[in-house]
Amino acid sequence: MHLLSSMDMNQRGISRLSWSTDRHTLSIDGFPVHIPSFIRNLAKTLSTVTDQVTKLFRNCPFQDILTHIDQAMIPDSSSRPRWFIDRMSSSRPGYSFLEEEENGFKKFRPRLLQFLVQNSEIFIQIEGKLVLNRKRADEWFSELNHVVEGLYYLIMTTWGGGPRGTEIAYLQYANRHNSLRNAFFINGFYTIVTEYSKTQSIKGPGQVLARTPAYQVNRLLILIFGVAHYAAGFIGCFMGMEKVNCSRYFYEVFVRSGRPMKSRDFSKVLGDFNTVNAGVGLQLTDFRQVMSCLLLSATYSSFDDLENEDPEVIDAHKSFNHSVAVGRAHYGREQVAKATNLAPDAVALMQQVCLRWQAFIRLIHPILQSKIPSSNEDAVTNPKATNSQIESLLRSFAGNISERLDSFELRQNKYLSQMFQSFTAQLTEKMYDNNTPRSYQNLHRAPVHSDAVQALKSALRRRFDGQISKEQAELLNSVGSLQHVFGVLEPGAGKSLAFLCAPFLLPHRLFFVVTPRISLISDWKNYLIELGIQGGVYGQDELDPSGVRLVFVPIHIAGTEPFYRWVTSESIKDRVSRLFIDEAHCILTDGRFHQCLKLFRLIATRVPVTFLSSSLMPRTIPDILTEMKISDLSFVDEIRRYTGRPNLKLIVERQPEPRILDRIESLVQETTAKMKMEEHGIIYAHTMDQARFISSRLGCPIYSSNSEHEIEHRWMVSTEVPEWRVGSPVRFSIHANPQNVANWFRETAVLGRDGLPSTSYTIWSQLPSVPLASDPDYGGKKEMISLLQTPECIRLACASLDRVAYSCNTFGGELCSNCEQITETPYHLSIQKYHQPLAPSYL
Known part of the structure; x- marks a missing residue:
């Protein structure tokens, strides 16, 4: 099979195209x-489309708009001050050269709509x-559709290149909130930049191509998307x-009745127009081949030397996304004669190719037409003097094109990367029900008593600085209530003071504290001795049932x-x-807690429970209540x-x-x-x-729960x-490679x-495995997936x-790695919202 394939690929084919003598x-x-x-x-088609534009405007004056456009597109160095300003580096949603105040076009945009x-x-x-x-509106949109189709055909036939349908589908004249425009004013020429990436999986990013439609077409094109599309x-x-x-009319070029034209639409339009103009209904594929052959002929192709290609011919082939060899095999095995060397910049070369083609079809700018020698109307090649004049014109313009195009490509790649990262994170989230869980905050809780603050003073003594947060005060005050309380405060906020202060509020009552933090129990026990509170650790101390006030239970x-019998x-x-x-x-994730559920449930039927945590996700509270068999939510x-x-400064980075x-x-x-x-x-x-591998490589110890909780080494490894x-x-x-957000948060x-x-x-190098729909995911795997991929502030991903959730700058926090990058983007470029209202004030 490989042999047959190789023989077929190497077999010299017969060209589909042939010239008459x-x-x-x-x-x-x-x-x-x-x-x-x-x-x-082609000239007749241009005249027809111009008439259609006149009809579309319904006697609304537009000649002054065309004059304004014409003055900004004079291809002469003396006219540079009048060229439209176009900031290619701008990524602001809605931006195009139409928005520049200096260009003076904004005043024209609502004219047709108002008329x-x-x-x-x-x-x-x-x-x-x-x-x-409605009937008249439908007729008007039908007329606009015909104008758009005609402009598409004129662009395809006058810009000297043959793009695939996928290159120009969704072509944008203005930035959208999640994608950049494809058309720019470069040196006085309205230039459309496209990228074809059919072989991207083989060759990497597609090649960026720049093409310039004929001046006569560009002036109508700008009038339509600048004024008619606006209306x-x-x-x-x-x-x-x-x-x-x-909304597509505010940023896309080829739109019919609100829907974008695609390859099938492009092919049909080409077929209809070519049936009239060429006598053959050439559609996308065939039309590209014919235009390729014509373009190469118009830029001096020949049958002589088949080895040494001129740079301009190579660039002409590139405008069709194929190599010179492919062009020879399929488009008439010919090449251009030797010609004057052109500027090496790809855009300058492409603009020269476009202008040479336009000179050949006699749709070049009148200023240029006056500078080039006249030729036989039926000539099938340009005179060398014509090409030399065009080269001379563009040579002075080509200095900064490469830099500007590189800037556009870099921004395009950055936007695509961010878009796909954001899309992946959003897709993961959409796989699950992400509705915000209900809040269990009781609006009828008792007011904070002054004794609660006094209890805090008694517990902290000299360490009390007079500062107490409202949440901490509410948590202390809830000790004597009949409600089951979830106390969720950040690490170091003093959650343990809730049970350490409880004996001061109710000195004759008994409180139990069940904890998995075994190593801290001795600290708390010493603290009780310091405060003079009678208490201890079950299983370690002799506890007087009549006088003990606070008992810690591992x-x-x-x-x-035994403990169950004692507590009951x-x-x-x-x-x-x-x-x-x-x-x-840990009630939902730690097997040791599962063994205590019988006791917890029994106690919960008699006395209230306080659930303390610094990382309890709101969506897990209903599951804890279910495990505890607490059904009356009013309590x-x-x-x-x-x-x-x-x-805390949070830095996330991906590594192989x-x-x-x-x-x-x-x-x-x-x-x-x-x-x-x-x-x-x-x-x-x-x-x-x-x-173990990290410990061996770095020479640092591995932490275990049996280790002393005072650190003796600069670094340690832990699971x-x-x-x-x-x-x-x-x-x-x-x-x-953290696996869930709950453990990651506790680690930080x-x-x-x-x-x-x-x-x-x-x-991280790989994302956590996506949990099954039946998996309750108490640890937060899906939240970890979103956090690792988010292009936004990392703190927002901790919602x-x-x-x-608050971003770093909201409360003066240390900037995370994403916020450091965001600060490099100006504010007006970072806002993602549509730039136009849906209806003007006068409708």
């Missing part, structure tokens, strides 16, 4: 096209109200056209039978006032404060899998140099095998969140507990942890 007739598959007649018919409203049969006044005549967008909205359709003991004994159960569950998010309250911390460890090692070296003697760093690994005091500040953390929570700026580096 006088080179006046070009035949395709035996169907003759008389070239001089074809050229004359049609006041002086046509499209709108009529009935009892002082403006009413649309069509508003009228379409008024007549009930869908927003997405009527999670692995809370589910045991007569001497204990009548004194219990509230159960505090520390790290309550549920939610006290939540934004968990984001301004002193083989470079993950190299990047971690370089970050360790880089950040260690910035650390003070008492500061430390943590590397979070996804698996224990990865942790879980360590527990230690603020006295050992963690300044940097590195997270390798140990950073900067002293309030000083600290940095989290998240390095799943709170009911609100």
